Amino acid sequence: MAEQFILARENGRSIPKEDRIFGISNRAKEAIRQKGADAVVNGTIGALLDDDGKLIVLESVDEVFRQLAPEDYAEYAPIGGLATFREAVQKAAFGNHVPEGYKQAIATPGGTGSLRNVISAYSSPGDQVLTSDWHWAPYNTIAGEIGRSVATFQFFDENRAFNAGSFASKVAELLANQGSLVIILNTPxxxxTGYSLTLQDWDKVIGILCEEAKCGKAIALLIDAAYIDFAGDEDEYREFLPKLAALPENVLPVMAYSLSKTYTLYGARCGAMICIAKTPEIAEEFKRVCEFSSRGTWSNSAKLAQVILTKIYEDPELLKRVDEEREKYRNMLIARGTAFSEEAEKVGLEIVPFDAGFFVSVPCEDPDALSKKLEEQDIFLVPLKMGIRVSVASLSEEKCRRLPEAIKKTME
Ligand SMILES: Cc1ncc(COP(=O)(O)O)c(C=O)c1O
Structure with a gap:
């Protein structure tokens, strides 16, 4: 593939000419420009939009932003983040279900930064990182950038349930072949797919990891919680957290928390990696190694959203307003997802097990061909390896209701 590049080095990565999602998204925007928004379905966008296709920004958060002083955003933040942010983000991430253990939170540029540094800290060059077969494609990019790759287990079994057997055998296989293992579970x-691990699924995951950890190797369990506040009741969806305490010392749970969706601060690039360690030494090591990596990648993270979160958690009234405002939009999102899955069932369109969130996936044989045919009808969705992804976050409930039939007909 050397001829693809003039001066740059490919270094084992597969670097496309155009980001696929942005390519489709650009064609969707062009169609909207020519034909009008009503005539086009743009289900490609990974952000919450209102029914007119406009980005939703929490007003309560925006008000805090507008009251900031220049030093709140212009000044450098410490490498690991403001001390007040490191406290506040743990409250935001854990809510009423604080897991037992020694915690350290380090600021990162979004959840993406957490993924990058945890992979870097707990795996070695050449290692494989384990995640489900249905997964967010940038995991491959993030791992590939630092000389790792992604291995997958089957997310669902033939009964459309979490495939604990596949998870167990992949964990065992990888641990037999490498010195440590990073596992990414994106839930809820x-x-x-919109799937959320149930409490029973979590019991299985923890049981398997307790067993596999007997080999003594290090396992980092990276919980990518980017959508945790859009799954449903914030409290209920954090009930799994105390279960993590059952893991042995050599399994380190880390939450990759993001402010992108929860506070509609996508572009402010703020998140945190939060470890829940069994010993103070393991927590301290996490902090030391991850801060070192931060210094060598993005240096310090942007201060702006760290200050915003601090201010929100210093003011209970404000926090209440933010939570209530988000709840309103979350209910809107849930109604869209429900509309899509109800209609899919009615018209006999198979979808991947869905619970909640920004996306629904439709499994199919040839996702590229299906996506192309849908584009001819001004329906823009994202083709993945095993199906197509619909962003219900970016479509009105009415469009979500109409879409399953159109997809089903096109498939036929
Ligand atoms: C599964 C998943 N993880 C992590 C992220 C990280 O987002 P950010 O870096 O904006 O926090 C995203 C964003 O789309 C995502 O979809």
């Missing part, structure tokens, strides 16, 4: 409201 998984991208691209």
């Amino acid at each position: 409201a998984h991208n691209p």
